[in-house]
Amino acid sequence: MYMNCVVVDDEELPGKILEQLIGQNPSLNLLKIFKDPIEALKYINSDEKDIDIIFLDILMPKFTGFDLIKAIKSPSHIILISSDKNYALKAFEFPKVTDYLLKPIQKERFLKAISKVIARSNNPGNIKEASTSIKEDELYINTDKRLIKINIPDINFIEAKGNFIYIKTLSDNYLVYSSLKKIESKLPSSSFLRVHRSYIINFRKIIDIQDNSILINNELIPVSRRYKPQLLDHLNLL
Structure with missing residues (x-):
């Protein structure tokens, strides 16, 4: 069993690094890489797509990663990526955010983030529970x-x-x-x-x-x- 992944980042190098790291992990399957957040949102919110993990850059033209999170309907796990650690506090205000990776992305931290996704996935209803608790x-x-x-x-x-x-x-x-x-x-x-x-x-x-x-x-x-x-x-x- 593998998890489908999508990468959303307007920079080419981080996308290439994630493509390589995902390709080295047999439990992951990369569906697509997007540089345009609007196109990514249309793809992610399509009912036909089964996406488990979204690697999402924070600072992008047109939309920020935080804007995108609010518009995403999919229950996918979100791993935020940024070159600025100062967004970490805000990142974890969103229940869907599982981890926060700093650029340049290191393999060890990448694997740790995937482990967190697996842990949350093995807890039935974890996303639903997180969403409920943030509203309560x-x-x-x-x-x-x-x-x-x-x-x-x-x-x-x-x-x-x-x-x-x-x-x-x-x-x-x-x-x-x-x-x-x-x-x-x-x-x-x-x-x-x-x-x-x-x-x-x-x-x-x-x-x-x-x-x-x-x-x-x-x-x-x-x-x-x-x-x-x-x-x-x-x-x-x-």
């Missing part, structure tokens, strides 16, 4: 014998405090009887990441990363050695 942007917490609604995108970070968790939002703070593990299962993985045994962060709120700490809204969050590789890999800042 409200969380209800039980505090002071009341149910209070929190907008998930407003959460900056969550800190474990004994048998309680401290939820820090843009405007309020909440102390809730719960565990990090429990609330982690309620948060979209496209925005939230464990960086310490006592902290989960909304990585869309990151202002800066310095050594073993993250700056979010003028607050320093520690990053443990155990979770730092996961953070760097998730943001493709290697």
Whole structure:
């Protein structure tokens, strides 16, 4: 069994590199390479096409990769490619994005991205679940014998405090009887990441990363050695 792939990049060299890497992998089948994003969109959205992976450049004429993601109807896995690592945070706001490759594309990172696609494909309903969770942007917490609604995108970070968790939002703070593990299962993985045994962060709120700490809204969050590789890999800042 193989996965059908499409490459969308207005630059010739990255397309050639991907063509070679895909050709070396027996589990992949390259359908077509597009330099024109509009033509690519027509092809991808055709009901007759069964596309498993879309390698999509971010900066292109007429459309950006982000524009294209919003218009793509196919449930394909999307691997974004760019020469600029600064788009990584925005990239993972989209549930369909499985990975983010920096140009020039290295074989080892390419294979790692394909492994991520396979892992998500082996989880039934993973794309559907991701799409649902990103839309369900409200969380209800039980505090002071009341149910209070929190907008998930407003959460900056969550800190474990004994048998309680401290939820820090843009405007309020909440102390809730719960565990990090429990609330982690309620948060979209496209925005939230464990960086310490006592902290989960909304990585869309990151202002800066310095050594073993993250700056979010003028607050320093520690990053443990155990979770730092996961953070760097998730943001493709290697």
